[in-house]
Amino acid sequence: MPTHLLVVGAGQMGAGIAQVALQAGVQVTLVDAMAEALAKGKAKVEGGLSKLVEKGKLDEAKKQAALGLLRTATSIGDVKDVDFAVEAVSENVELKKKIFKDLDAVVKPGGVLATNTSSIPITTLGAATKRPDAVIGMHFMNPVPLMALVEVIRGVATSDATYAATLALAKSMGKTTVTSKDFPGFIVNRILIPMLNEACFALMEGLATAEDIDTAMKLGTNQPMGPLQLADFIGLDTCLAIAEVLHQGLGDSKYRPCPLLRQYVAAGWVGKKSGRGFYTY
Ligand SMILES: NC(=O)c1ccc[n+]([C@@H]2O[C@H](COP(=O)([O-])OP(=O)(O)OC[C@H]3O[C@@H](n4cnc5c(N)ncnc54)[C@H](O)[C@@H]3O)[C@@H](O)[C@H]2O)c1
Known part of the structure; x- marks a missing residue:
């Protein structure tokens, strides 16, 4: 020690x-x-x-x-x-x-x-x-x-x-x-951020409401909170920054940040810390 x-x-x-x-x-x-x-x-x-x-x-x-x-x-x-x-x-x-x-x-x-x-x-x-x-x-x-x-x-x-x-x-x-x-995102963010980004795509495409996407993942995969709520808690600006690192560092289009995520960050709707993200706080 x-x-x-x-x-x-x-x-x-x-x-x-x-x-x-x-x-x-x-x-x-x-x-x-x-x-x-x-x-x-x-x-x-x-x-x-x-x-x-x-x-x-x-x-x-x-x-x-x-x-x-x-x-x-x-x-x-x-x-x-x-x-x-x-x-x-x-x-x-x-x-x-x-x-x-x-x-x-x-x-x-x-x-x-x-x-x-x-x-x-x-x-x-x-x-x-x-x-x-x-x-x-x-x-x-x-x-x-x-x-x-x-x-x-x-x-x-x-x-x-x-x-x-x-x-x-x-x-x-x-x-x-x-x-x-030492590769982009290490273990946790390499796997977590694409999941949060995919939830943004699902919302953007109108697959389901934010509440239903979160409830589906919370109860369907036994996570303590849904991906959109988690993204709001982490900060959408932080999620976007890490998504950019994965996209640039790994050079694969599958990591491209969701346009809806970019739009929310551009609007200043960066999640809980700003009072608004996918949810209103
Ligand atoms: N917030 C998270 O969920 C999280 C999780 C894991 C890792 N991290 C990483 O931890 C680091 C810190 O994140 P945070 O959320 O605590 O940020 P934060 O903004 O709460 O704290 C950063 C601190 O650094 C200080 N600082 C800035 N320039 C300095 C300097 N020249 N000398 C000394 N102090 C200086 C700031 O005054 C501030 O108090 C980042 O690298 C971040 O990526 C954050």
């Missing part, structure tokens, strides 16, 4: 990753360039731990011990003695490349530089550093404290030692891991 984990990006994913690491007894420094986002992320960690106490899943002493292991900073350069870093900043390749250059300078030799990216090739981020063997994908699911899975993605240069250290950290957080090669 690492002794000091650096989590970069205190948004919904970064705060969740920090929380599960603290619960595993790891010292964590949470970094965000925006002071406001950092404060919000820290409050999210505290709120997440308090919720576990309320549910009787964590005692107050353990919560306080976990919070005692948390530090924050607004710059990666201010953090020292890091042996494992997980990057969870916004999904932008140029931004992530810069972060990986910064991480290369602060993570100790022999340490791990992981990314929570949903779609950017691990190999591309590895190439932005002087140690691509230490770079790996550690793809947590949202919300991190509740979802059991971590997809581990090996770039072409990722070493066995980096892979083993990543599996060990995920295990200490109580997560189940699956291992994927």
Whole structure:
């Protein structure tokens, strides 16, 4: 287990990753360039731990011990003695490349530089550093404290030692891991996004109403929610961005994003977060 984990990006994913690491007894420094986002992320960690106490899943002493292991900073350069870093900043390749250059300078030799990216090739981020063997994908699911899975993605240069250290950290957080090669969408989004996209085509073609498409998939395939509702929850802009990555990266027309999905995103109807998507919130 690492002794000091650096989590970069205190948004919904970064705060969740920090929380599960603290619960595993790891010292964590949470970094965000925006002071406001950092404060919000820290409050999210505290709120997440308090919720576990309320549910009787964590005692107050353990919560306080976990919070005692948390530090924050607004710059990666201010953090020292890091042996494992997980990057969870916004999904932008140029931004992530810069972060990986910064991480290369602060993570100790022999340490791990992981990314929570949903779609950017691990190999591309590895190439932005002087140690691509230490770079790996550690793809947590949202919300991190509740979802059991971590997809581990090996770039072409990722070493066995980096892979083993990543599996060990995920295990200490109580997560189940699956291992994927570094191809667009990895495992989950490679299969999930075409299903959501197909539901959009079914709706566009008038095959059935949104409610009936969702009820059919919910009750007919035992999923907790239908594909259109799930797309609304993920964010239609995010679904479209991942669909574009699959389409471009795999070069097969079967991954073409549905025109109705593009139209909703163009209208600003991006799902729950905007109050309107396939449903109104
Ligand atoms: N949201 C999901 O469902 C989900 C699931 C799996 C993976 N991911 C991936 O996780 C990553 C983060 O997603 P999110 O949903 O937490 O985004 P978010 O917008 O909630 O958080 C991103 C954070 O990065 C910070 N940031 C931006 N530039 C920075 C910089 N230069 N230095 C430090 N911090 C900076 C922002 O201030 C923000 O707080 C993305 O790569 C995304 O693809 C998201």
